[in-house]
């Protein structure tokens with residue numbers, strides 16, 4: 412089981428959290444003005460990178476809040492946790508590979 | 511508001527270590543610092559700024575559930591409506607949400623030297639006194655049920671359980687406790 416560090420509650424077991432997918436996706440301001448292709452890009456297309464991934468988590472069985480995390484998808488190690496609305500933190504150079 | 515028949519306690523075998531608590535008035539308050547400052551004098555307890563902490567006073571409690579979210583408990587179920595009205599009056603036009611959940615859930619109390627160990631049979635948190643001190647409270651999991659867990663003394667835990675989970679939660683706790691020959 413992973414230990415996840417909720418920015419509000421602190422370190423808690425993974426079982427209390429639900430996964431929320433890729434972080435920092437901006438919902439289009441006027442969805443009705445998009446064509447099907449652009450709307451499908453927003454709804455379905457994710458980067459799915461091998462490396463450091465910014466993703467949303469929700470402390471569903473705790474404080475109930477969404478927040479963001481940086482996780483290395485090759486090692487499953489969490490590298491940072493931060494509140495929704497805060498910018499993606501910069502990591503030491505050895506972690507900043509994104510391919 | 512439920513009448514007296516539906517207000518009766520879910521059945522939970524009374525034992526020395528597991529007790530069904532009397533009915534209580536319960537509210538969930540969502541509100542920022544300004545709303546909490548307005549509600550605190552009426553409610554009579556402070557609202558903890560620190561995460562996962564409860565404040566108590568005069569038979570009432572305010573439990574931190576999340577940023578801007580608190581569970582308010584009062585032993586005085588009879589003043590349920592009056593409490594809600596006075597809180598609403600104090601909160602006025604400040605942005606807030608106040609919901610009466612008195613009849614949605616009920617409370618269990620687990621006490622004794624095995625209390626933390628029995629809970630650990632189904633709860634994933636570290637309940638060591640250093641990690642989960644007196645006065646700490648949080649929503650968490652008890653096997654498949656969501657509960658609010660609150661440590662009121664070193665060997666006493668208060669659990670808020672949704673009513674439909676009463677049989678599941680009490681049955682599970684009794685089964686875990688078999689190991690200690692205390693049933």
Ligand SMILES: [Zn+2]
Nearest residue numbers: 417420470474
């Ligand atoms: Zn949390």
